[in-house]
Amino acid sequence: MNYRHGYHAGNYADVLKHLVLVELLRLLTAKDKKLFVLDTHSGAGGYDLAAGPAMRTREAEAGIRRLMAMPRAGMPAAVVRYLAAVAAYDRKFGRGEGLRHYPGSPRLVRAALRPGDRFVACELHPQEALSLKREFAGDRAVEVRQADGYHALKALLPPVERRGLVMIDPPFEKTDEFETLSRGLKHALRRFATGCYAIWYPIKDEEAVAAFEETLAGFKVLILEARVNVVAEGKLGACGIAVINPPWTFQEAMAESLPWLAAPLDARLGLRSGFSVSSPTA
Numbered sequence: 080m081n082y083r084h085g086y087h088a089g090n091y092a093d094v095l096k097h098l099v100l101v102e103l104l105r106l107l108t109a110k111d112k113k114l115f116v117l118d119t120h121s122g123a124g125g126y127d128l129a130a131g132p133a134m135r136t137r138e139a140e141a142g143i144r145r146l147m148a149m150p151r152a153g154m155p156a157a158v159v160r161y162l163a164a165v166a167a168y169d170r171k172f173g174r175g176e177g178l179r180h181y182p183g184s185p186r187l188v189r190a191a192l193r194p195g196d197r198f199v200a201c202e203l204h205p206q207e208a209l210s211l212k213r214e215f216a217g218d219r220a221v222e223v224r225q226a227d228g229y230h231a232l233k234a235l236l237p238p239v240e241r242r243g244l245v246m247i248d249p250p251f252e253k254t255d256e257f258e259t260l261s262r263g264l265k266h267a268l269r270r271f272a273t274g275c276y277a278i279w280y281p282i283k284d285e286e287a288v289a290a291f292e293e294t295l296a297g298f299k300v301l302i303l304e305a306r307v308n309v310v311a312e313g314k315l316g317a318c319g320i321a322v323i324n325p326p327w328t329f330q331e332a333m334a335e336s337l338p339w340l341a342a343p344l345d346a347r348l349g350l351r352s353g354f355s356v357s358s359p360t361a
């Protein structure tokens with residue numbers, strides 16, 4: 080396990096993933112009913128963009144930092160809300176020049192929780208799990224587990240609340256990650272078919288992606304994709320997120336946001352509902 084999310088924090092893939100996450104959380108917490116959130120692959124929780132791995136790759140420059148610098152006028156509402164969530168996390172560290180501290184998925188989840196909601200964050204890597212535990216030390220609203228997120232799908236679903244958001248964001252270091260993911264997801268959907276799931280994946284091997292999408296057949300699915308126009312050597316050029324059982328109005332918010340993100344991210348972003356293909360916007 081060599082993957083460290085710090086090298087990629089705030090890049091275009093994080094922007095897409097976290098925009099989706101913030102909007103899903105907003106819609107799912109709008110209802111006056113308790114929500115369970117499971118983040119199977121949580122990472123460290125938060126990232127310092129001006130130090131360590133993030134500083135070395137500077138991937139956030141063409142991602143969140145570029146977006147943050149843009150005027151809010153004319154920006155889609157979901158993008159404005161995502162940027163506000165990022166800024167709120169950064170502000171916890173005091174005011175500095177520009178954005179420095181970027182929230183990982185567990186921090187974005189935490190910010191959206193209401194009293195009575197439940198959140199379990201799993202992270203397998205010992206060092207990342209330690210950082211995550213430190214990030215939420217003393218916070219009783221967050222249960223951090225150093226555990227295999229795929230096992231958590233079996234152990235924790237269905238939740239007693241009967242309403243849940245499950246975020247699955249593996250590192251894809253292993254060649255069989257898509258198979259492991261598909262198996263885990265099938266189990267999870269059998270146990271908790273009505274849950275909302277957001278699953279991130281890299282688009283490198285289109286056949287593997289197509290095989291993964293096959294496992295989603297029969298479910299209400301929205302697929303979001305981002306493909307950067309200029310891919311630096313050794314970097315990931317495209318990624319997707321499958322959202323199973325998206326809440327009402329989620330698709331509209333994404334249909335407005337994704338084309339808008341094309342210019343600042345220098346990427347093509349697209350949306351597919353079910354399995355009818357519509358090309359990404361130029």
Ligand SMILES: C[S@@+](CC[C@H](N)C(=O)[O-])C[C@H]1O[C@@H](n2cnc3c(N)ncnc32)[C@H](O)[C@@H]1O
Nearest residue numbers: 084120121122183184202203204227228248250
């Ligand atoms: C892409 S990163 C997660 C980033 C995080 N979701 C975010 O958006 O801020 C994937 C993480 O999964 C962890 N990991 C790898 N295999 C795991 C497993 N089986 N269960 C839980 N965590 C795992 C890695 O150590 C890494 O920190």
